[in-house]
Amino acid sequence: MSDNKYRALSEEEIAALEDRGCRAGDWSKVHVAAEFDPSRFHGIVFHGKVEIARQSGEILLSDGRKKSCGIYNASLENVAIGENCYIANVHVGISNVNIGTGVAIENVGEIICEGESTFGNGHAIDVLNEGGGREMNICAQSNAQVAYLTIMYRDNQPLIDGLHKISDAFCAQIHSNRATVGQNSRIKNCTKITNVWIGESAVLDGVLSLREGTVASSAEAPTSVGSGVVAEHFIIQKGASVMDGAMVASSLVGEACKVGKQVSLENTVLYANSEAFHSELCSVFGGPYTVTHHRSTLLIAGYFSFYNAGSATNQSNHMYKLGPVHQGILERGCKTGSSAYLLWPARVGAFSAVLGKHHANFDTTNLPFSYISEEGGRSFIIPGMNYFTTGTFRDALKWPARDKRTVSNKLDFIIFDVLSPYTGQKVIRGQEILNDLSERSQKSQTFVSFKGIHMKRLLLKTCSRYYQLILDKYFGDIVIKRMQHKSAGTLADLFTNDSDQFVSHEDQWVDICGLICRKNRLEHFTAAVSSGEIQSYAQIQTALQAIYTTYHEDEWQWFLAQYAHMNGHPLQEESSGNWQAFMERWNTASRKLLKMVLSDAGKEFEGNVKTGFGVDGNQDADFANVRGVFDENSFKQQLEKDMQSADARYEDFMKLLV
Structure with a gap:
């Protein structure tokens, strides 16, 4: 605080303070505002x-009590205190x-x-690989995308x-021999806080320590840290909640997380x-919406995002040879069932469900939306089947609805x-x-086996048809979104080009921890970081925002490239009849x-x-009164509305062909 805002105490003010139990080694070092009321200071x-x-x-406290602003019973050393604070009963200082x-x-x-x-x-900190080699410097301004690239x-x-x-430059800016307690913060019943920067509100x-x-x-986006928490070498980002005896060491808790x-x-x-309760997490890279709620769950040396861990989910990163050097990846949208076990290394394709205990090291990254189970010590997969489940459909609806970030400038970029x-x-x-497996396998x-996992030969063609069904839906979805975005009145309106780059069907797409x-x-972004063109976290946010805003146009251009590759000619050249057939497949x-x-x-x-309902009779009535009836279920009603909506959008598109 600026010296010219403050003045020395008068002899009368010093005497008044001493009468109220205040003491100082050197009163000349105590400076106060021009308007100073000694009656608001006791036992300092x-x-x-x-x-x-x-x-x-x-001042209004967090529990609803009101207190007179001032300082009461505290030891203060090299401290600057802003206006209208209430500081009371500081037992050590x-x-x-x-x-x-x-x-x-x-x-x-x-x-x-x-x-x-x-x-x-x-x-x-040693993220993802407990044995090291993927160290990440945690920073308050870094986001999920920076973490992904670093790790x-x-x-x-x-x-x-x-x-x-960039991390070093940020640390050089904020390093200090003075901690900060931001304006309008509330701190009570805490034991020890050492070298901690505390933000506004x-x-x-x-807190224990x-x-x-x-x-x-x-x-x-106020942040809460609650009872019994012990944390050391940590970052807690805006809007997060760390409560109820959580133990946090060398870790970062992101925006709106609950721990x-x-x-x-x-x-x-x-x-x-993300949410983490009861469980143990060690060297975990938890992307957005990583959720574990159960006491018996251990997540270790894995990468997860949009993930839900079942009770007693466990992994092993140690083969008792060269130490805990193994790691695993569950791509976005995966789930593990109760008591699921995975032996790292393994990689599970997006939106897959893993059930059972798996001791094989498999890679299903190119078999998304799958059921992965275990029988007789072997791992089995049914590709594509998980897309058609209630769980995946509900997840698609709930994640955007459960985005609890209230900060204006969100750090993590998320495509849902x-x-x-x-x-x-x-x-x-x-x-x-x-x-290919179907063609090469014997009757x-x-x-058949693929990269460490087994699948029934007779299901190969069925699962291929599942994937075709997914593509038929997705490609039509893209056209419908384009029609709505462009407010298209004719087919030609769909093809106005807003893209700044040529897109090939071979272009690879990546999931950078949500983006x-x-x-x-x-690659343009990483080159800018490597060359020094991007030199700060603010510039990183700006560059990633630019990538984020191109998503829908790039998606459209990707679809056009895929369509031309699959059909041998551009979508623009399709006849009216082929357009109709295409959209009929979508519907x-x-x-x-x-x-x-x-x-x-x-x-x-x-x-x-219904087992367990109607313990002494009237099972159906008991079940209906507790769970409701299916015809009145809101999820069922939403699905029926979606069917009607699909028909209506199909009819809207058909008008473009007239």
């Missing part, structure tokens, strides 16, 4: 340079801290800064060096809207689409794989999908699911 011990802004009026306007601190042990600190920023792109050393320079209540960390927070109920995080990053060029390219490859074979994009766009695929999902949902209301 001053050490070093202390600056106190005007204290007046009342506050040292080397800048406290913002409107802060309330009550019943705490100590809040101190020891020496120089970057407050958790720049701390290197996954170790083959690109100039990129890694560029990202480390944060709420800390009942915070050391070397950042609690980023803002008025629009608590005795969970343990070590060398772990969790990004937007289940069907995208990223999954679309994998469906195309998967269909090619299944067709005498019961099973789906063309790989060559990402048929959409309705078939919805009917399959509807059938899957109906299983929740029939047969053995």
Whole structure:
């Protein structure tokens, strides 16, 4: 705080303070605002340079109580205090801290800064591979995409060096020998807070120990840290909640994440809207919407996103040879069932469900939307089947609806689409794989194997048809979206080109921890980081925002390239009859999908699911009163509306052919 805002205490003011139990080693180092009311200060011990802004009026605490602004029973050393704060019952002391306007601190042990600190920023953690080699410097301003590139792109050393320079520059800007408590924060019943930067409107209540960390927070996205929390070398981003005895070590908790109920995080990053309760997470790279709620679950040395862990899910990264050096990948949208086990290394394709215990090292990245199960110690797969389930359909609806980030400038860029060029390219490859396996397999074979996993030979053609159904739906979806986006009145309106680049059907698409994009766009970005053209986190956000905004146009251009490759001519040259046939396939695929999902949902209301209802009779009535009836279920009604909507959009498109 500026010296010219403050003045020395008068002899009368010093006497008044001493009458109220205040003491100072050197009163000349205590500076106050022009308007100073000694009656608002009691039982204070001053050490070093202390600056106190005007204290007046009342302050509203987080529990609804009102208190007179002022300082009561506290030890202050080298502290600057903003206007209209309430500080009371600091049992050990506050040292080397800048406290913002409107802060309330009550019943705490100590809040101190020891020496120089970057407050958790720049701390290197071993993510994904517990044995090291994929170290990431956690920073308050870094996002899921920066983490992905830092952790996954170790083959690109100039990129890694560029990202480390950005991290180092940020740390150089914020390192200080003074901690900060942001304006309007609330801190009470906390034991020890050492070298922690606390943002605006944060709420800390009942914390045991915070050391070397950042609690980023803002008025629009306040962050909470609660009872029994122990954290060291950490970053907590805006809008997050870390509560109920959580143990956090060398970890980052992203925007709007929820962490608590005795969970343990070590060398772990969790990004937007993830939730971790009860479980143990070690060297986990948790992308957006990584969720684990069960006490018996261990997530270790894995990459997850849009993921749900069943109870007692477990992995092993240690073969007891050279240490815990193995790692695994579950691509976006995967689930693991209760007691599921995976032996790393393994890679599971997007939107797949894993059931059972798997000791094989398999790779199903090009077989998305699959059921993976285990029988007799062998791993089996049914490709494509998981797309037609209630769970996948509900996930597509719930993730956008459950985005709890309230901050204006969100750090993580997220494309929520289940069907995208990223999954679309994998469906195309998967269909090619299944067709090839079908052609090469012998009729005498019961099973065929592919990259460590087995599948029934008789299901190869069926699963290939599943993938074709997915493509029929997805390609039609793209056309419908284009029609609506362009407010098309004619077919020609669909083909106005907003793209700044040529797109080939061979272009690879990648999922950069939530951000789906063309790989060559990402390569332009990584080159800019490597060359030093991009030098800050702000510039990273701007560049990634540009990639994010190109998604829908790039998706359209990708589709056109795929269509031309598959059919031998551009979509623009199709006849009216072929257009109609194309959209009929889309409508048929959409309705078939919805009917399959509807059938899957109906299983929740029939047969053995009623077991345990009507314990002494009247089973159907008891079930209906508790669970409701299927015809009135909101999810069923939504599916029926979607069928009607598909028909209506089909009719709208047909008008373009007239």
